[in-house]
Amino acid sequence: MKFLVTGGAGFIGSNLVDYLIEEGHTVKVIDNFSTGKKENCNSNATYYDIDLSNENNLPLIKNAIKGVNGVFHLAAFPRVQKSIDNPLIFEKNNTLSTVNILKACSEMKIKRLVYSSSSSVYGNSSKLPTKEIDQVNPISPYAMQKYYGEVCCRVYSVIYNIETVSLRYFNVYGDKQNLDGAYALVMCIFAKQRMNNLPLTIRGDGNQRRDFTHVSDIAKANLLAMQSKKVGNGEVINIGNGNNRSVNEIAKMMGGPTRRIDSVMEPKETLADNSKAKKLLEWKPSVIIEEWIPSYKKSLGISD
Numbered sequence: 001m002k003f004l005v006t007g008g009a010g011f012i013g014s015n016l017v018d019y020l021i022e023e024g025h026t027v028k029v030i031d032n033f034s035t036g037k038k039e040n041c042n043s044n045a046t047y048y049d050i051d052l053s054n055e056n057n058l059p060l061i062k063n064a065i066k067g068v069n070g071v072f073h074l075a076a077f078p079r080v081q082k083s084i085d086n087p088l089i090f091e092k093n094n095t096l097s098t099v100n101i102l103k104a105c106s107e108m109k110i111k112r113l114v115y116s117s118s119s120s121v122y123g124n125s126s127k128l129p130t131k132e133i134d135q136v137n138p139i140s141p142y143a144m145q146k147y148y149g150e151v152c153c154r155v156y157s158v159i160y161n162i163e164t165v166s167l168r169y170f171n172v173y174g175d176k177q178n179l180d181g182a183y184a185l186v187m188c189i190f191a192k193q194r195m196n197n198l199p200l201t202i203r204g205d206g207n208q209r210r211d212f213t214h215v216s217d218i219a220k221a222n223l224l225a226m227q228s229k230k231v232g233n234g235e236v237i238n239i240g241n242g243n244n245r246s247v248n249e250i251a252k253m254m255g256g257p258t259r260r261i262d263s264v265m266e267p268k269e270t271l272a273d274n275s276k277a278k279k280l281l282e283w284k285p286s287v288i289i290e291e292w293i294p295s296y297k298k299s300l301g302i303s304d
Contacts (some may be wrong), residue, residue: 002025002026003226004068006101007075008045009036012116012169012215013014014214016072016148017042019219030064034093034111035077046144050116052097061104070226073101074116076146081264083142096147102156102164112163112232113153114225118169119240119270121147121210127189132168132236141267163232165225167218170240170272173289186247187212187226187293200256204263206248211240214287224281231280240272241285252291255304 003020007013008029015037020027027045030052041047048064050057052075065071076094090109098115100274105113122130123162138144153164171185180190190200221239225231251258277283297304 001069002028002067002214003072004028004030004065005074006030006071006097007017007036007042007116008039009033010074011040011171011178012218013072013074014042014067014176015174015227016074016219016222017045019216019222020223021045028064028068030061034276052100053093055096055100058104059102061100062108065104065108065110065244068110070112070114071101071105071110072114072116072222072226073098075101076116077142079142081140081266083140083145084265090145093146094142097148098152099147102152102160102162104168105160106156106160112165112226114222115149115153115164115166117150117166117168117236118143118146119168119272120267121150121168122267122270123169124267126271129271130204130238130241131273132238137235139267146290150234150236155261157232157234164234165231166234166236167221167225167239168272169218169237170211170213170270172215172218173212174287174292177215177277187250187254187296190251191300191302192294194254194256194297195300199259200254201261202247202251202258203261206251206260207246208266208290209244209246209269209271210284211242211244211272212289213272213285214289214292215242217241217283217285217287221277221281221283222281235280237277237280237298238272238274239277239283240270240274242274244269244271244273245289253290254297255302
């Protein structure tokens with residue numbers, strides 16, 4: 001098959017590109033490298049440097065997706081706190097990019113689009129594990145934009161006859177994750193601090209819990225969502241490990257001294273009910289974080 005991946009030079013997107021190529025598929029990528037990295041590029045994929053948020057680029061977008069069997073839409077400005085600091089930039093990049101890629105797909109008669117959403121749409125959910133039918137309650141611009149993207153996908157399925165499915169990722173980690181900047185995950189921040197012989201900074205009491213899901217499992221879920229005959233009508237599906245760990249537990253796995261810093265606005269706990277993914281996609285997670293972190297530390301030269 002021939003697929004296009006938006007955001008294919010980013011952390012999750014580049015892992016998906018690698019996986020698709022390993023599975024024997026032909027891959028095109030749209031990425032303007034605003035957050036993606038050149039070193040993440042796969043030499044066997046074809047890359048297009050296009051700003052998806054600019055509607056004037058629709059002809060370029062349509063040319064890039066010409067002839068593909070399906071589109072994986074991962075391009076976005078990520079992270080909750082950064083979106084709170086820069087809501088207008090995030091709105092432009094996250095919302096308009098989704099509308100533009102959907103419009104291009106509809107005009108080019110692309111069969112299916114798999115959209116990358118986020119567990120952040122649930123906000124501080126009181127129902128754990130969280131099911132797709134539970135109420136959404138975005139508490140950041142990023143979460144709001146991700147939820148609106150799901151709505152756009154569902155509407156385009158109804159009106160424009162495009163098969164869509166939205167995957168709500170839960171706290172993705174793994175190879176190529178960013179150690180630097182505002183997009184770094186907690187374990188990446190800890191890793192960088194260990195590498196620089198600094199104490200691990202824990203926000204608040206450290207009891208906030210996250211359902212950490214390995215990027216290889218995310219990549220597999222994407223391909224299954226593209227191939228499954230049970231989806232395509234704007235369904236929303238949780239992609240999470242189905243168990244969670246506290247920030248304090250992650251700090252203990254990373255090792256070293258710790259210090260407390262101020263908390264930020266974030267959900268207290270995330271935990272996925274992944275039964276729908278198992279039923280509709282025949283997907284199940286395979287990577288356990290306790291088994292992965294030791295190899296991750298070793299790859300970075302961090303000794304216990």
